[in-house]
Amino acid sequence: MQQKKIVHPYIPNSVPEVKAAMLREVGAQSIEEFYADIPPALRLQGRLNLPEPLLSEAELIRHVDGLLNKNRSTREMLSFLGAGCYQHQVPAVCDEINSRGEFLTAYAGDPYEDHGRFQALFEYESMMGELLNMDVVNVPTYDGFQATATALRMACRITGRTLVLLPLNMSADKFSKVEAYLRPDIAIRRLPFEPQSGRLDLSALQAALDERVAAVYFENPTYLGLLETQADQISTLAHAAGALAVVGVNPISLGVIRPPVEYGGDIVCGDIQPLGIHMYYGGGHGGFIATNDDPKFVMEFPSRLFGIAPTAVEGEYGFGDVAYERTSFALREKGKEWVGTAAALWGITAGVYLALMGPQGMVEIGEGLMQRCRYLMQKLAAIPGLRLPFYETPHFTEFVVNFDATGKTAAQVNQALLANDIFGGKDLSGEFPALGQSLLMCVSEVHTQADLDRLAETLQEVLK
Amino acid sequence: MKPIAPKPSPRRFHQARWDEPIIFELSQPGQRGVLLPPVEAGIRQQVGNPAQALPEALRRVVPPALPEMSQIHVLRHYARLSQENLGVDLNIDIGQGTCTMKYSPKVNDQLARTPKLTELHPLQDEATVQGILEIMYRMEQIFREISGLERVTFQPSAGSAAIFANICMLRAYHESRGQGRQRDQVVTTIFSHPSNAAAAKVAGYEVITLYPDEDGYVQPEALQAVVSERTAGLIITNPEDTGIFNPRIAEMVEIVHRAGGLCIYDQANANGLLGITRAREAGFDACQFNLHKTFSTPHGCGGPGGAACCVNEKLAPFLPVPTVEFDGQKYFLDFNRPQSIGKVRPFYGVAQSILRAYAWIMSLGADGLREASEVAVLNNNYLLKKVLEIRGVSAPYARGKRRIEQVRYSWEQLTRETGVTSEEIEIRVTDFGMHYWTSHHPFVVPEPMTLEPTESYSKADMDEYVAVLRQIAEEAYTNPQIVKTAPHNSTIHRIQHEPLDRPDEWAVTWRAYLRKTGRA
Numbered sequence: 004m005q006q007k008k009i010v011h012p013y014i015p016n017s018v019p020e021v022k023a024a025m026l027r028e029v030g031a032q033s034i035e036e037f038y039a040d041i042p043p044a045l046r047l048q049g050r051l052n053l054p055e056p057l058l059s060e061a062e063l064i065r066h067v068d069g070l071l072n073k074n075r076s077t078r079e080m081l082s083f084l085g086a087g088c089y090q091h092q093v094p095a096v097c098d099e100i101n102s103r104g105e106f107l108t109a110y111a112g113d114p115y116e117d118h119g120r121f122q123a124l125f126e127y128e129s130m131m132g133e134l135l136n137m138d139v140v141n142v143p144t145y146d147g148f149q150a151t152a153t154a155l156r157m158a159c160r161i162t163g164r165t166l167v168l169l170p171l172n173m174s175a176d177k178f179s180k181v182e183a184y185l186r187p188d189i190a191i192r193r194l195p196f197e198p199q200s201g202r203l204d205l206s207a208l209q210a211a212l213d214e215r216v217a218a219v220y221f222e223n224p225t226y227l228g229l230l231e232t233q234a235d236q237i238s239t240l241a242h243a244a245g246a247l248a249v250v251g252v253n254p255i256s257l258g259v260i261r262p263p264v265e266y267g268g269d270i271v272c273g274d275i276q277p278l279g280i281h282m283y284y285g286g287g288h289g290g291f292i293a294t295n296d297d298p299k300f301v302m303e304f305p306s307r308l309f310g311i312a313p314t315a316v317e318g319e320y321g322f323g324d325v326a327y328e329r330t331s332f333a334l335r336e337k338g339k340e341w342v343g344t345a346a347a348l349w350g351i352t353a354g355v356y357l358a359l360m361g362p363q364g365m366v367e368i369g370e371g372l373m374q375r376c377r378y379l380m381q382k383l384a385a386i387p388g389l390r391l392p393f394y395e396t397p398h399f400t401e402f403v404v405n406f407d408a409t410g411k412t413a414a415q416v417n418q419a420l421l422a423n424d425i426f427g428g429k430d431l432s433g434e435f436p437a438l439g440q441s442l443l444m445c446v447s448e449v450h451t452q453a454d455l456d457r458l459a460e461t462l463q464e465v466l467k
Numbered sequence: 468m469k470p471i472a473p474k475p476s477p478r479r480f481h482q483a484r485w486d487e488p489i490i491f492e493l494s495q496p497g498q499r500g501v502l503l504p505p506v507e508a509g510i511r512q513q514v515g516n517p518a519q520a521l522p523e524a525l526r527r528v529v530p531p532a533l534p535e536m537s538q539i540h541v542l543r544h545y546a547r548l549s550q551e552n553l554g555v556d557l558n559i560d561i562g563q564g565t566c567t568m569k570y571s572p573k574v575n576d577q578l579a580r581t582p583k584l585t586e587l588h589p590l591q592d593e594a595t596v597q598g599i600l601e602i603m604y605r606m607e608q609i610f611r612e613i614s615g616l617e618r619v620t621f622q623p624s625a626g627s628a629a630i631f632a633n634i635c636m637l638r639a640y641h642e643s644r645g646q647g648r649q650r651d652q653v654v655t656t657i658f659s660h661p662s663n664a665a666a667a668k669v670a671g672y673e674v675i676t677l678y679p680d681e682d683g684y685v686q687p688e689a690l691q692a693v694v695s696e697r698t699a700g701l702i703i704t705n706p707e708d709t710g711i712f713n714p715r716i717a718e719m720v721e722i723v724h725r726a727g728g729l730c731i732y733d734q735a736n737a738n739g740l741l742g743i744t745r746a747r748e749a750g751f752d753a754c755q756f757n758l759h760k761t762f763s764t765p766h767g768c769g770g771p772g773g774a775a776c777c778v779n780e781k782l783a784p785f786l787p788v789p790t791v792e793f794d795g796q797k798y799f800l801d802f803n804r805p806q807s808i809g810k811v812r813p814f815y816g817v818a819q820s821i822l823r824a825y826a827w828i829m830s831l832g833a834d835g836l837r838e839a840s841e842v843a844v845l846n847n848n849y850l851l852k853k854v855l856e857i858r859g860v861s862a863p864y865a866r867g868k869r870r871i872e873q874v875r876y877s878w879e880q881l882t883r884e885t886g887v888t889s890e891e892i893e894i895r896v897t898d899f900g901m902h903y904w905t906s907h908h909p910f911v912v913p914e915p916m917t918l919e920p921t922e923s924y925s926k927a928d929m930d931e932y933v934a935v936l937r938q939i940a941e942e943a944y945t946n947p948q949i950v951k952t953a954p955h956n957s958t959i960h961r962i963q964h965e966p967l968d969r970p971d972e973w974a975v976t977w978r979a980y981l982r983k984t985g986r987a
């Protein structure tokens with residue numbers, strides 16, 4: 004136990020003389036007086052049983068680094084993991100901006116002393132608007148899961164209907180989140196996908212559509228990596244039944260892939276982690292929701308929407324909340340779902356990323372990812388015993404590879420790759436039993452041809 | 468040289484005014500901010516350009532109209548915007564009551580920047596992430612002690628997400644006992660965070676909101692009157708946003724338990740209570756903490772934050788998957804929890820916030836946490852004394868009593884006597900390089916102002932803040948126009964808010980602005 008009284012660097016008024024002076028000033032004998040409303044029975048007896056503190060920076064760094072050094076990161080290994088979290092090069096300027104104390108340590112100030120935050124997030128919305136070709140984008144929600152769940156609730160409120168159709172080729176984790184979020188009052192029906200192409204089964208969709216359906220949700224690229232080449236037909240079918248098309252999209256694909264609004268998407272959602280945000284072991288997520296500028300849609304957003312406005316001085320840009328009266332901040336449980344601390348810093352960061360990339364960068368990264376993906380698919384398809392189930396369908400940056408004919412499980416393949424300093428892919432055998440022993444693999448622009456060749460060669464070796 | 472005169476009080480602040488254009492206005496065709504690694508000829512020759520080969524219906528024809536900028540121009544633009552923003556690092560941030568704007572130690576940011584965390588993929592083999600799993604495991608042990616409850620998850624993204632996760636566990640608990648349909652009401656209080664009510668509504672519950680009595684205390688009798696076999700649970704903040712601790716909280720928990728409901732303690736306002744009182748002692752079944760409030764992780768302009776949901780053995784089976792476990796040799800993720808509510812977020816939580824909060828707790832220890840709480844409470848009561856010396860302000864409820872870590876004040880008298888409102892004072896405060904926040908809606912306390920000084924601010928900081936409030940109050944009585952026309956020293960001048968509520972004028976993106984103003 005620490006006996007000596009410590010003046011802690013994080014607690015200026017822990018200087019005993021200062022405390023005594025302040026107590027005198029407020030006419031209190033001791034700090035205990037401030038806790039008079041807490042009955043003795045509710046008081047913790049004794050002290051919290053916590054590890055002894057590491058009071059100096061040197062001790063703290065030694066301890067925490069000691070723990071973190073047990074990790075082996077994707078910088079040290081060759082990684083083909085994706086499945087919702089993506090390894091991309093994060094430009095140094097992204098980190099520089101989101102590390103600035105003015106942004107990092109601000110919170111919910113008003114549009115005067117936090118003008119910078121409002122402008123940066125308005126610009127984020129605006130650049131996402133260009134990427135998505137839509138006029139309304141929210142200040143980020145938590146992540147792509149939440150964005151999907153909220154987009155579907157919005158669709159139900161807009162249509163006044165209470166049934167949504169979700170594809171069976173989405174991630175089981177995302178489905179779990181969405182299901183828990185919709186359960187009280189919204190029914191879900193699942194739509195199968197074609198086993199040959201991986202695309203949504205249009206005849207099943209047609210059969211499921213009726214006047215109860217609020218929304219058809221589908222992804223492009225899908226969770227399994229392929230592109231939904233019949234996207235326009237899905238939207239058309241949904242619209243014919245009076246339902247909305249809600250489309251989940253990886254925003255880094257939109258330099259080369261048509262934005263969903265152009266094939267009938269009414270509400271578009273997804274995760275901004277690929278846009279200049281590190282993986283952080285899953286801590287780097289932020290969700291976007293976008294619609295056209297139709298008040299019927301805008302009024303159903305739970306999120307904050309920062310808009311531009313004039314000020315008292317000609318030529319000055321001001322900002323503020325658009326239609327604030329929608330929100331739970333204004334109306335508690337009568338608002339639209341809820342709004343709270345989510346992922347604003349990642350919104351600012353994604354804005355920096357899009358500004359750095361520009362139109363040319365977004366086209367190049369999309370093209371490069373698709374080239375590397377197809378190259379690796381070709382390499383792996385040539386290895387005896389490997390099967391790429393949706394090979395003929397165009398893919399973006401991820402693909403499924405099946406090992407059934409090798410006699411090895413996906414887990415065994417991953418273990419063998421790990422022994423060669425390679426993170427293989429996500430094991431799909433639990434999530435998609437119908438796909439057998441398969442991995443979901445992902446390429447990145449950080450991969451060189453030699454990296455891709457090394458994976459193919461290593462696989463060939465370990466499968467012998 | 469003559470001696471230079473001492474600094475006046477309040478200081479002569481002026482915020483940065485870069486008059487910065489919207490980023491699209493900075494675009495210079497052809498410029499690039501970053502270059503990408505080239506695709507090798509060996510790849511290109513083999514596969515061509517699959518993006519170009521996409522069917523017409525899927526191929527983007529016109530590249531997105533993003534700005535084209537060289538790297539330094541992007542950096543400079545955002546660096547300037549950052550200067551037009553005030554965070555804890557710059558201002559005496561005691562005016563954002565309920566938000567616990569404490570110092571976020573730089574060493575913790577530094578620790579979170581290591582590639583050993585930033586470059587970890589969440590699906591890596593467990594053997595390669597033993598360090599971060601150990602930190603999560605240790606954090607669970609720490610929060611078991613801080614809350615007194617049995618199990619903890621850090622998966623929810625922030626406070627409101629944690630509220631929702633706890634309510635989902637409550638719902639699953641009642642469903643598991645066949646009472647899911649019958650128990651369709653959740654009780655909360657008006658001075659609990661709006662998300663307590665709003666998240667309960669999304670989870671399918673009818674929300675019953677209790678109001679305090681004249682003295683600011685929600686009475687158990689008021690709760691008793693609304694509790695029934697339909698009650699799923701109580702979710703309540705304590706101290707509430709008034710800074711008043713409800714001494715009869717354990718009775719309220721008992722009332723709900725007797726009726727078969729469960730109780731969730733929203734610990735968003737726990738900064739004065741570490742090591743003093745816990746969810747366990749008051750009988751709660753669950754609670755949630757915000758890592759970005761009480762546990763110092765930076766607020767990031769509104770996230771990413773972090774959260775801890777702590778639950779007792781009744782709710783533990785329903786925790787989100789996975790939990791982090793230790794088998795004596797290695798740490799691992801346990802997905803085999805059949806009664807789990809499933810996922811509330813991708814993967815396992817905001818790992819960098821969990822790490823920072825861990826580092827903060829480790830740098831303070833049990834005594835340091837308690838010291839932080841005690842000083843936060845001392846600071847608040849000192850500030851209360853000083854603010855009440857200002858003309859026109861009061862602290863409604865619990866008159867003459869002490870408060871815990873924050874106070875919701877009222878300028879009602881000043882507004883009555885001068886016509887100056889709290890929202891106008893809020894804007895005027897920015898002229899001094901500070902900020903304050905009124906209150907959540909509805910304004911139950913008239914002309915509200917909520918201040919929370921935490922442990923991070925010195926006596927001199929608080930004196931400076933109070934000097935600013937005092938000067939503005941003086942201005943209200945002697946020269947109200949200066950307050951009503953503020954800001955004067957800010958980045959911008961008074962915003963015209965009307966277009967933000969008009970569908971034909973509002974513009975959430977630059978493209979919408981250009982279209983609606985005829986500039987497209």
